[in-house]
Amino acid sequence: MQVANCEHAVNETNPADRDLSSVTVIIPALNESRSLPFVLRDLPRVGRVIVVDNGSTDGTGEIAAAHGAAVVREERRGYGSACLAGMAAIRQSIADNQPAPHIVVFLDGDYSDYPNLLAHLVRPIQDDEADFVLGSRLQGVRETGAMPLESVLGNRLACCLMRHFWRTNYTDLGPFRALEYTALCRLNMQDTNFGWTVEMQIKAAQAGLRIREVPVPYRCRIGVSKISGTLRGAIQAGAKILYTIARYRWQMWWAK
């Protein structure tokens, strides 16, 4: 396992500083049994952790449950499908008379992000300064090899297009992000795979959410790379992201 030494970019917030009991974390996970224990170990104490086991065959769900997470199984593959299943689980718990979360955090299950920075990520929402906080890996320090060049360039291109079309200031499409729950619901998220992150960012801009970026460090994942580490995955993800931008831009023109 490779873990970056990351005393940089942001000061780790002592989780004891903040009450995180109204934060729900959604972790989409496809065959992440090796990394998930580290992710769950490093998360500060929050209200609820939902691991969406996206049809894993390596015992990901069992490992997540053994580490105290609520596990939802979603057989329909795709990053967005897993995130949507996590949101459906929140809606179900509200229907079952559980309190609605104030904040929802999305976090990958591969230990590329730093779960211990969660309090730092949610702070602008808790302080009512933002509705959507995006962890920017391109503003933070990246371990060598954590983000291949094509991934860095692809993210830059997507952000450049969003800046041009929606006047946004995004610098990344990073997966570690936090939203005020009612704002998230208003976005009516739909994408079932690689378009999820860019869809959220476009819709957040269109909905007039208060958007904030914070730099986050990023390290090499544990386990086998599924998207950015393979040429096929990178091309598929890039094509879907560009298609999603074109689609929402087209809808804007159409609506005029």
Ligand SMILES: Nc1nc2c(ncn2[C@@H]2O[C@H](COP(=O)(O)OP(=O)(O)OP(=O)(O)O)[C@@H](O)[C@H]2O)c(=O)[nH]1
């Ligand atoms: N690729 C992929 N990831 C999924 C899926 N469902 C859930 N996930 C999870 O979504 C998160 C992001 O996927 P990753 O494979 O890490 O994608 P990435 O970070 O762009 O690229 P690599 O880390 O290089 O593989 C991980 O926690 C996955 O386990 C799916 O259908 N496909």
Ligand SMILES: [Mg+2]
């Ligand atoms: Mg990853």
